[in-house]
Structure formats: structure tokens, C-alpha cells
Amino acid sequence: MKYILYILLVINTLPIMAQENELDKILAEGDSGGKNKEYIEAIFKGTRLINGQSAKLTHRGVLQFMISHRFGRLNTGISEFFGLDDATIRLGLDYGISDVLQIGIGRNSLEKTYDAYFKWAFLRQSKGSRAMPFTAVLFSSMAINGLTFSQPELENNFKSRITYTYQLILARKFSERFSLQVSPTLLHRNLVATRQDQHNVGALGFGGRYKLTNRLALVGEYFYVLPGKTADDFRNSFSLGFDIETGGHVFQLHLTNSQGMIEKFIIPQTTDNWGSGDIYFGFNISRVFDLKKRKSP
């Protein structure tokens, strides 16, 4: 009896002790306390890191128009106005079918190449219950060379124009400012320049960004191509740049030793050398259009 009394007394006094922050406590009941699963947004600002794909996808129902542009090489000197006389361009459209599936098409001035791809985020970094430590994206593209055949007298097949790319992008936003990604890549080229060149090219991509301010980030990207001959005088692609975000635009300004802007060019066909100043200044500009307005609740 005595014990029950004590227990009751204690129970009674508990709320009194907690009186001053009682409302806080009641509110805390309504608080999920970070237990709900919450996806990490915006691992990167752009759907492309610089040349290659990033782990970021456009949102559902969003159409993105992207202009990627590279000037000529800086070391061409004053006669070429340090590369600014020259231009390589890719025009692209990307669309988010859902928040985890994106498709896109593009046209490259280099080798008059058309490309089409899909990107599927099959794992998304999240926190809360059943948290996922990283985002995993599967990327697959097809690039079609649009040049006229150089030897029309030979038998030429359409399939010889095609290059396929398969890429797994693993990315993690370590902090609000710092994100990293690793992307094992396999390219298959139906036609190569010489017998020594490989049809299948393996590469490992590395990319990262560091946000200097909320709207300005430093970005780097490197592709290490696994041993094997891919092109004469071949180099690994390395790029450095800034992402600048304003409203519905992302501006990406960068320096790179790759002239092309899709995997087919940047991974096996980069021959320019940072050390000798074969550096291209370039930019990507994206603009998004919301085709599907979300219903306001």
C-alpha cells in the first residue's frame, strides 16, 4: 500500500516538475525527432559535374535545357585569341520522368554526334530510419556519330557510328558543403580507329564539389582510364570549375583538357595535356522549365 502511494505521488509530481517546459514536451510528441526517412537533396547543383554526369537528377516533371560550350585551347595564342575564336558546343534537353528517372538527348558539334541517355537513381542517400549512406545512379547512353563516312566506296554500317556508355555513379553528400562521387564506367565503341585500339574501355571517374557560399561551389572531375590503348597520345581527363546558381539557372564555368562534352569524347578521346597548356575554357548553362506544376495543397 505504502509503495503504491509513493508511486502515485511520484507520478503526480512528475508533471509539476516538468511544468515550465510542458508545452515543449507536448510539441516534442508531435515531432518525428528525425525518425522519418528523409532524402538528402542536392548532392550537386548541376546534373553534370563538369563534362561527365553527376549523381543529381532533374526533379519530376522538370525539363532542363542545357547549353554546354567549350572554346578552343588557351595555348593557341593571340592569333586564335587564346582559344576564344574556336567553339565546340552541345545542346541538350533533359527531362525528369520521376524524381529517380531522367532521360535526355543532345547534339554535339564535335563529330556531329547525337546522344541519348537515361539516368536512374536506384538508391538515394537518406537519413532517419533505414538511412542510406550514399546515392547510386545507373547511367547509360548511346552516342551516334553523324559525320559522312570518310570512305564511301567501302561497305559502311550504321552500327559502326555507335558508342555505348554504362556508368555506375556512387555519391555521398558528406556535409552541406562537401560532396564526392566515384563512377566506374564502361564504354563500348563499335568502330575504333586502328586495330590496336580497344573496343571496350574501362575508366574510373572521380568528382567532388565544395560549396564556398550557398550559391557558389568549386567543382573538380577526373577520369582515370584503365590501361590499354584508346587513342594516340591519350590523356586522362581533368577538369576544374565553379558552379554559380541564380534562380532557375546554374552556370558552370570551367577549365578542362577535354574538348568533347559526352563520355565518348572525354574518356577515351582526350589527347590534350594540361602541362602543355592544352586547356579549354568552357561553360555549361542550364535553365529549367516546370512542365508539371505540382498541386498546391
Place this chain on the structure above:
Amino acid sequence: MKKLFLITLLINLHAGVWAQKYFTKTGHISFFSKTSVENIEAHNQQASCVLDFATGELQFQVLMKGFQFQKALMQEHFNENYVESATYPKAVFKGKMKNPATVNLNQDGVYTLEVSGELLLHGISKPLTTQATIEVKAGKVYAKAQFNTKPKDFNIKIPSAVRNNIAETVAITVDAVCMPYTR
């Protein structure tokens, strides 16, 4: 001894029955920014609210990530660049109603009360006073209020490129249906 026990028990029961507190987890808080360029609005249906008519105290709390925008990119920018939700996940209002005793909770009726307190947003606390409507209907309390805030006051920086798109004064609407809170 037995008497003491009964009294304690009575107090215990009494505390449970005496519902002066009203509570919800699904309050609706929205904001609206109107400029000649575009209108921006966002809604959050998961505001936690608690009102105590015994003391007049009230609290509202909302997770910034819960605001839903029409455009996905706007929502991303809101969280990433403006309110910095990862650093400041919540907005909290703690305040007091003036003359809470005028509200008769046992009878349907509509009251207008002055509410004043502190709004914590983006890590900055600012005093806020507004008129609130309290409607008692079928045992529930409908709490409504509308007030204006300036992003600048809460150190939310708006870059010059989008200055014309985001209003200097943003209208905030609160609409919560609270149920009696019993422990």
C-alpha cells in the same frame, strides 16, 4: 493513510480530465510572396501546435523541409540557399494569448485575441504580435492567424538576381484545428 491514497488518486484522475490544452500535429502553415514577376507560395500541413487556455501560452513548431512548393527547384533552393534547413531545421513560435479566460471552451463561439511572442526562424528570434481568431466548435479549437514577416529581419539573404522575384514582405497564414489534449 487510506485517505491520503484516495486524494492522490483523485488528483491523478482529475489531471487527466481537466483538458485546457489543445493540440494538433497537422496544423497548416503557408506563406505567400507576391511580386509583379511571380507569386510564390508554399504549404506545410505538418505543423505541431499546442494551446494552453489555462495559462494562455501557445507554441507552434514546423519543420522547414516540410514546406511544399509548386516548383521542385524552388523548394530545393528554399531549403539549400534561403532558410538553410540543414542548419536550422525548425521554425518555432512561442507566445501568449491575451485574456485567454474569455474563451469558453465548453460552448461554440468565435473570439479574437491578441497573441504576442517570439518567432524563431533561420536561427534568429524576433518578437511578433498579431491578432488571432479562436473558434470553438464541437469541442475542437480552430486557431487562425495571419501576419507579415520580412526575410531580411531573419537574415535570409536574397541575391540581387532574384530580388524582383521575392517579395520584401511575406504573408504567413496559420490555420490549425486542435483537439483537446489528454495525457
